[in-house]
Amino acid sequence: MSDTTAHEEPELIQLLTPEGELTGHPDYPLEITADEVRDLYRDLVLVRRFDGEAVSLQRQGELGLWASLLGQEAAQIGSGRALRGHDMAFPSYREHGVAWCRGIEPEELLGMFRGVTNGGWDPHEHGFHLYTIVIGSQALHATGYAMGVQRDGALGEDGTAVITYFGDGATSQGDTNEAFNFASVNNAPVVFFCQNNQWAISEPLERQARVPIYKRASGFGFPGVRVDGNDVLAVLAVTRAALDNAREGNGPTLVEAFTYRMGAHTTNDDPTRYRNAAELEEWKAKDPILRVRRYLEHNGLADDAFFAGVDAEADALGEKVRTQCRSLPDPEPLDIFHEVYAEPNVHIDRQRAEFAEYLASFEAEGVR
Numbered sequence: 479m480s481d482t483t484a485h486e487e488p489e490l491i492q493l494l495t496p497e498g499e500l501t502g503h504p505d506y507p508l509e510i511t512a513d514e515v516r517d518l519y520r521d522l523v524l525v526r527r528f529d530g531e532a533v534s535l536q537r538q539g540e541l542g543l544w545a546s547l548l549g550q551e552a553a554q555i556g557s558g559r560a561l562r563g564h565d566m567a568f569p570s571y572r573e574h575g576v577a578w579c580r581g582i583e584p585e586e587l588l589g590m591f592r593g594v595t596n597g598g599w600d601p602h603e604h605g606f607h608l609y610t611i612v613i614g615s616q617a618l619h620a621t622g623y624a625m626g627v628q629r630d631g632a633l634g635e636d637g638t639a640v641i642t643y644f645g646d647g648a649t650s651q652g653d654t655n656e657a658f659n660f661a662s663v664n665n666a667p668v669v670f671f672c673q674n675n676q677w678a679i680s681e682p683l684e685r686q687a688r689v690p691i692y693k694r695a696s697g698f699g700f701p702g703v704r705v706d707g708n709d710v711l712a713v714l715a716v717t718r719a720a721l722d723n724a725r726e727g728n729g730p731t732l733v734e735a736f737t738y739r740m741g742a743h744t745t746n747d748d749p750t751r752y753r754n755a756a757e758l759e760e761w762k763a764k765d766p767i768l769r770v771r772r773y774l775e776h777n778g779l780a781d782d783a784f785f786a787g788v789d790a791e792a793d794a795l796g797e798k799v800r801t802q803c804r805s806l807p808d809p810e811p812l813d814i815f816h817e818v819y820a821e822p823n824v825h826i827d828r829q830r831a832e833f834a835e836y837l838a839s840f841e842a843e844g845v846r
């Protein structure tokens with residue numbers, strides 16, 4: 479939206495500085511009560527704890543893999559809380575904070591990473607599609623869904639907006655660029671929410687784009703904006719504006735949430751092999767949770783009892799997550815054939831019968 483040249487620093491929309499000072503922004507006024515800020519703080523702390531527990535569970539062999547959101551809590555909680563109940567989100571695989579906002583239970587998220595479910599939740603019930611591992615493909619799913627919303631006549635002040643989440647690396651993917659174009663020419667009610675966490679596994683941002691990511695939007699003919707992804711208030715305000723714009727029929731927006739992946743890409747990755755420790759230190763100073771805490775403390779909006787209460791809640795959540803994860807039931811082997819197709823299918827039926835016979839052969843030999 480701002481008209482910077484390639485030589486100028488891109489404008490970063492920020493409402494709350496890393497020191498916890500509320501500066502506001504003329505283009506994104508945000509009316510928010512102290513209660514609401516405390517609720518956001520609670521969300522941030524709880525999802526960080528959930529995420530940390532999941533990393534530990536993977537280390538203990540309870541999960542096959544985990545993609546940590548560490549450092550990206552504000553980008554996810556701010557945008558997740560900007561959504562209305564009937565809006566629809568299409569995530570990638572790291573959006574545990576958005577899932578939290580959409581009412582997905584932590585154990586439903588863990589199931590997929592434990593390998594005991596092919597999905598985990600009902601997307602319609604939560605307005606939150608299943609996780610998508612194929613980079614960028616969800617941008618097309620979201621655009622198609624948004625075009626459906628448009629054709630259903632479900633736009634307007636109380637209409638439905640669609641949001642899709644992807645990373646900086648995904649902006650190099652054909653699917654993402656096709657989605658940008660489709661959304662633009664169809665004026666689809668979709669918000670493209672890019673969490674630019676600076677890394678695509680071991681590939682740094684400069685391998686993805688020679689211009690700031692939000693500027694890509696102008697080439698497709700819709701607005702782009704860069705927001706401080708570690709500032710939950712700015713993300714809330716910017717995403718809310720973009721969603722409202724979409725639901726009112728004004729088409730797509732690209733929101734680039736400028737943030738940092740403080741952890742490994744996944745538990746299979748070791749970032750010390752490809753990035754500098756100093757970079758992490760620099761971003762620790764911009765921690766998304768600390769700045770909200772500072773704001774609340776400096777303005778006398780929360781006392782020690784409040785912070786202790788949230789920490790106690792986080793401890794209880796950790797305990798619950800550990801217990802629930804370990805008690806998730808293993809699926810029956812034949813369950814893999816469920817939900818492949820909505821309607822009965824002869825090929826699936828034949829494969830199920832063959833597999834059942836194969837399993838029975840072990841039982842017959844007493845091997846199983």
Ligand SMILES: Cc1ncc(C[n+]2csc(CCOP(=O)(O)OP(=O)(O)O)c2C)c(N)n1
Nearest residue numbers: 572611612613645646647648675677678679
């Ligand atoms: C189509 C496709 N290509 C490659 C991969 C392997 N892969 C998994 S994650 C990833 C990097 C994605 O980086 P980014 O889009 O920045 O998201 P982040 O993981 O940083 O959130 C890649 C290349 C994949 N899952 N899908």
Ligand SMILES: [Mg+2]
Nearest residue numbers: 645646677678
């Ligand atoms: Mg990335």
